[in-house]
Amino acid sequence: MESRSKAHVSWCILLEITVAVLFCSNAQAAPLKITLDTYRNCIDGSILSFSVSCCPGVELDLNVTVVDFIPKRDRLSGHRIRKALQCLTGEELRTYTEKLTRAYELMRALPSSDPRSLHQQELTHCAHGTGSFVQDGLKADSNFTLDIHSSWIFLPWHRMFIYFHERILQKLLDDPTFTLHFWNFDNGLDGRTSSTEGCSEPGHFFPGIYNDNSTSTFEPSRSNRTRVLNVPIDLTFPVMFSEADPAVALRCVNEAVPRNREAMHLAMQKGRVSRDFFGIPFRYGDVRPPMLVGGGSLEYFPHNSLHDWVGGFMRTPLRATGDPVFYPAHANVDRLWDVWMKLGDGRELLQPTDPDWLDAEFLLWDENRVLRRLKVKDVLNIADLGYSYEKVYDASWIFWQNSTGLVSSAMAPTQP
Numbered sequence: 249m250e251s252r253s254k255a256h257v258s259w260c261i262l263l264e265i266t267v268a269v270l271f272c273s274n275a276q277a278a279p280l281k282i283t284l285d286t287y288r289n290c291i292d293g294s295i296l297s298f299s300v301s302c303c304p305g306v307e308l309d310l311n312v313t314v315v316d317f318i319p320k321r322d323r324l325s326g327h328r329i330r331k332a333l334q335c336l337t338g339e340e341l342r343t344y345t346e347k348l349t350r351a352y353e354l355m356r357a358l359p360s361s362d363p364r365s366l367h368q369q370e371l372t373h374c375a376h377g378t379g380s381f382v383q384d385g386l387k388a389d390s391n392f393t394l395d396i397h398s399s400w401i402f403l404p405w406h407r408m409f410i411y412f413h414e415r416i417l418q419k420l421l422d423d424p425t426f427t428l429h430f431w432n433f434d435n436g437l438d439g440r441t442s443s444t445e446g447c448s449e450p451g452h453f454f455p456g457i458y459n460d461n462s463t464s465t466f467e468p469s470r471s472n473r474t475r476v477l478n479v480p481i482d483l484t485f486p487v488m489f490s491e492a493d494p495a496v497a498l499r500c501v502n503e504a505v506p507r508n509r510e511a512m513h514l515a516m517q518k519g520r521v522s523r524d525f526f527g528i529p530f531r532y533g534d535v536r537p538p539m540l541v542g543g544g545s546l547e548y549f550p551h552n553s554l555h556d557w558v559g560g561f562m563r564t565p566l567r568a569t570g571d572p573v574f575y576p577a578h579a580n581v582d583r584l585w586d587v588w589m590k591l592g593d594g595r596e597l598l599q600p601t602d603p604d605w606l607d608a609e610f611l612l613w614d615e616n617r618v619l620r621r622l623k624v625k626d627v628l629n630i631a632d633l634g635y636s637y638e639k640v641y642d643a644s645w646i647f648w649q650n651s652t653g654l655v656s657s658a659m660a661p662t663q664p
């Protein structure tokens with residue numbers, strides 16, 4: 249575990265592998281498939297030039313039976329609505345804060361041999377995101393490993409992961425109606441703009457529920473940016489290659505909001521082809537995709553920029569899921585995928601229909617410590633998973649037309 253202390257490696261990795269290698273794909277393409285053998289054959293992964301050790305199986309019993317997960321059959325309760333955190337008020341806010349902090353107290357207290365512990369949630373994402381899992385049957389070198397970033401796997405895998413995380417929170421609270429509300433970081437309205445329905449309060453401030461240093465949802469490694477009053481998230485924050493937390497001037501609301509709206513507009517605009525929004529294909533036999541090349545338009549800005557702006561654990565795939573704010577942030581990324589599918593102009597037709605995407609298969613632990621098998625095609629309809637998202641004022645960025653050009657140049661990744 250010694251190498252995990254080098255955790256302050258940027259979320260974004262060097263382009264270790266050339267673009268040429270990226271397009272060298274296996275002639276016998278097939279869907280990616282994680283099996284018990286993948287878990288058992290886990291190796292040290294890598295990020296930048298560091299070796300990382302985060303195989304979940306070191307502490308977990310892998311002599312288990314995998315059970316298929318069938319969303320409609322395995323739903324726990326009625327339909328749940330994931331709400332925008334900034335619009336919770338009064339009694340609802342009080343109750344939610346109590347439950348959320350209680351759930352993370354319980355999750356942090358689980359032994360590290362429990363796959364539901366926050367520690368194991370951290371290792372699960374780390375192993376999937378640092379090339380620790382070798383594609384079954386292929387040479388155990390860093391080429392034929394897996395990464396759940398920088399390809400069309402990014403959106404569906406993270407949907408699965410936070411869905412099971414939410415079920416674990418429900419189980420720990422013994423409350424199947426408990427819902428993972430989202431950080432509506434893209435909503436840069438000032439609250440004075442009226443919308444006829446839903447939540448139109450600004451969502452760009454670091455969510456207060458996660459920012460009380462006396463509770464279990466707090467993570468002290470976060471950048472002090474997250475604690476400065478009235479400073480919103482900067483979705484154009486540089487996605488850096490360096491290890492240090494960059495000293496970037498704070499942007500106040502009047503400066504950050506136009507930039508955030510423009511960044512969101514660019515991320516959500518209609519792509520010409522599927523990979524613009526979803527990312528490049530990643531199939532069995534392909535080499536691990538290099539970061540900052542193959543991801544879809546949500547992945548670098550706003551997703552990576554958010555991770556880097558929050559800082560601390562959130563800056564690196566090794567530790568990001570050990571910060572409880574990872575989950576409401578990713579619930580919003582998940583929501584943005586759902587919103588994008590309904591924006592029209594033929595966007596929904598760009599969602600991949602390739603069987604190598606639809607049948608890509610993953611294993612994740614559920615709330616009863618059972619390892620569940622599910623495919624990308626099982627999670628494409630969130631109603632089947634029993635949840636939807638509260639309506640918020642997405643017009644914050646949909647109708648943005650005043651491109652200054654400042655943002656798109658700021659959004660080019662910078663070399664070290």
Ligand SMILES: *[C@@H]1O[C@H](CO)[C@@H](O)[C@H](O)[C@H]1NC(C)=O
Pocket residue numbers: 311
């Ligand atoms: C795995 O579990 C089965 C029964 O659950 C047991 O018979 C077997 O010995 C176990 N194998 C190992 C390697 O522990």
Ligand SMILES: *[C@@H]1O[C@H](CO)[C@@H](O)[C@H](O)[C@H]1NC(C)=O
Pocket residue numbers: 389390391
């Ligand atoms: C990955 O593949 C490339 C090209 O085939 C090869 O040069 C390199 O040595 C491989 N990496 C490892 C760690 O084996």
Ligand SMILES: *[C@@H]1O[C@H](CO)[C@@H](O)[C@H](O)[C@H]1NC(C)=O
Pocket residue numbers: 461462
């Ligand atoms: C916790 O936050 C309060 C303000 O909200 C601050 O005064 C205090 O110094 C913080 N404690 C630690 C240990 O950071």
Ligand SMILES: *[C@@H]1O[C@H](CO)[C@@H](O)[C@H](O)[C@H]1NC(C)=O
Pocket residue numbers: 472473476
């Ligand atoms: C945040 O931390 C940096 C150094 O890491 C320091 O220079 C800066 O003054 C701090 N800002 C606040 C508001 O505490």
Ligand SMILES: *[C@@H]1O[C@H](CO)[C@@H](O)[C@H](O)[C@H]1NC(C)=O
Pocket residue numbers: 647648649650
């Ligand atoms: C775009 O800029 C013009 C001129 O600066 C301004 O009048 C208009 O309100 C802006 N539109 C939006 C959507 O912000």
